[in-house]
Amino acid sequence: MGAAILGNMKFTVGWLYPDLMNIYGDRGNILTLVKRAEWHGLEARVVELGRGEAQPMEDVDVFFFGGGQDREQALIYDDLRQFKRESLQASLAQGAQMLAVCGGYQLLGHYYQTADGQRYDGIGVIDVITEAGRKRFIGDVVVQAEIDGLTPSTLVGFENHSGRTFLGPEAQPLGKVLRGKGNNGSDHREGCIQGNVIGTYMHGSLLPKNPHLADHLIARALRRRGDDALSHLDDSTELAAHGWILQRAQRR
Ligand code: GLN
DSSP: OHHHHHHHHHEEEEEEEETTTTTTTTHHHHOOOOHHHHHTEEEEEEEESSSSSSSOOOOSSEEEOOOOHHHHHHHHHHHHIIIIHHHHHHHHHHTTTTEETTEEEEHHHEEEEEEOEEEOOOOOOEEEEEEEEEEEEEEEEEEOOTTOSSSSSSEEEEEEEEEEEEEEETTSSEEEEEOOOOSSSSOOOEEETTTTTTEOOOSSSGGGGGGGHHHHHHHHHHHHHOOOOOOOOOOOHHHHHHHHHHHHHOOO
16 A cells, blocks of 8 residues: 555554663664654654553554663553553554563563562563573574564564563464573573564664564554555665674674
């Protein structure tokens, strides 16, 4: 259908806890979603979903939930359960998409337990649990993604986490780890895909160097409006950055 047909169609990005869950360049994911939506001819806007009373989420097409240190997760996990869970579940059931990174990814699961045993209950929209270890996993990540039709099929990013995440039967991995630690440093899997939710440990930020994943999220969100064909954009700069990380990871 492309830009001409999508002209002036509203596109809403819902940003969860922008003031507290936003580290290692996570904000770049918001900029990428907004810019690409505009380049595809959509009228993009961002709604900030901070702490406090539930805000209307029906119009949100793509949610973004960034990372945060244990301290920030402690400040928001109760609010997430009390004020956000129900409307998030309703929006996801109606076809909205979610991209959650690291600390956000962990709190969409059943719980996150810190290295000193503090447990922060999650909202269980994905079938994963996370328990922190003493050693942090830090460095480049390269993933062979398990998303049909994603081209290129690799995703690149940067990880910095103490959490070890384990997937339950309802959750599929986002992909296989080619470089880095991923979910837990032992099963060579990274991230999670379940329904309309994608969780990952990849900061960096993720989407500027993986424009194909940004378009995957935008197209899936538009599907409920009966069209998911996006115009082709010139991603040579973005994919050059992607390729550079791939090479660097191979050299190391
Ligand atoms: N606090 C969590 C952990 O250490 C998440 C960190 C993050 O979001 N980068 O695993």
